[in-house]
């Protein structure tokens with residue numbers, strides 16, 4: 001008998017066809033208030049789930065007695081209770097590696113856009129306000145030759161550090177779960193204590209996973225340790241930052257600016273001041289959002305799911 005798969009994210013037709021060749025597929029392009037009850041009901045009969053950006057908590061998963069595997073189209077797994085899945089014997093697979101370089105590109109775009117005020121000044125031109133040559137009040141700050149402090153030196157951290165050191169002649173400091181001798185040898189990167197990184201960096205760049213240990217790791221104390229001219233970049237998860245403390249640091253000039261792809265609440269609350277601040281470049285969580293990479297992620301997620309349902313070990317198993 002065919003296994004039952006529930007897809008909860010828009011999937012390209014060739015990938016859906018691969019799933020349909022082997023499984024019974026229930027397909028939701030996205031989940032919202034209107035179809036959430038139907039989604040919850042469909043989970044009950046599923047052997048496999050495939051999708052992204054939906055928090056699948058115990059309440060939703062408890063009734064799914066036949067569930068064998070969840071294949072998320074993301075590298076981050078903070079939307080899952082990994083211990084609960086392990087206790088239930090439900091496999092969790094994700095999509096590392098394939099999005100690393102694309103996400104590093106986005107993070108570097110944030111670094112450049114924040115330092116050189118690209119968005120603000122492009123809007124200035126669009127508004128027809130470029131009537132004479134720019135003055136000092138519109139100058140940015142250099143990126144090349146500066147020091148970048150990486151919070152996280154995993155796959156994406158290394159890809160950002162490589163761009164920084166080899167492309168922009170930057171010095172690299174890092175905080176990570178363990179030392180990474182290859183980036184020290186190849187890029188001259190130095191592992192330092194968190195406080196030394198904050199005090200010694202012109203750019204502080206977060207590429208950590210969201211965990212109990214990293215949640216709100218950047219708070220008022222940490223922003224106060226940063227250089228007044230420093231720029232804060234977050235390309236991983238909003239909840240690693242105490243957003244109220246970040247807003248305060250930006251408003252009070254404790255730090256110079258921020259480039260943010262992720263936020264405490266997504267999509268943004270309408271009253272969130274961050275996207276309206278002149279010294280902030282805010283993006284709508286697009287780290288991996290290119291046609292090529294999102295397709296490759298979905299393909300990897302389908303491979304993981306089908307392997308799990310066939311009783312094989314998925315290539316990208318979490319935990």
Ligand SMILES: NC(=O)c1ccc[n+]([C@@H]2O[C@H](COP(=O)([O-])OP(=O)(O)OC[C@H]3O[C@@H](n4cnc5c(N)ncnc54)[C@H](O)[C@@H]3O)[C@@H](O)[C@H]2O)c1
Pocket residue numbers: 075076077096097099103151152153154155156157175176177178207208209210211213214235236237261262285286287288
């Ligand atoms: N903005 C986006 O669209 C986007 C895209 C991809 C990934 N991400 C986020 O980026 C994160 C990192 O992805 P990755 O592939 O580089 O992961 P990774 O596992 O390769 O790297 C994470 C690094 O963080 C370190 N780390 C973990 N906890 C730590 C702690 N408490 N203190 C110090 N270091 C710690 C680990 O040692 C590891 O080297 C993902 O978990 C995801 O949340 C965001």
Ligand SMILES: O=C(O)[C@H](O)CO
Pocket residue numbers: 052073074075076077099287288
């Ligand atoms: O974790 C990830 O892969 C990105 O944040 C996309 O959701």
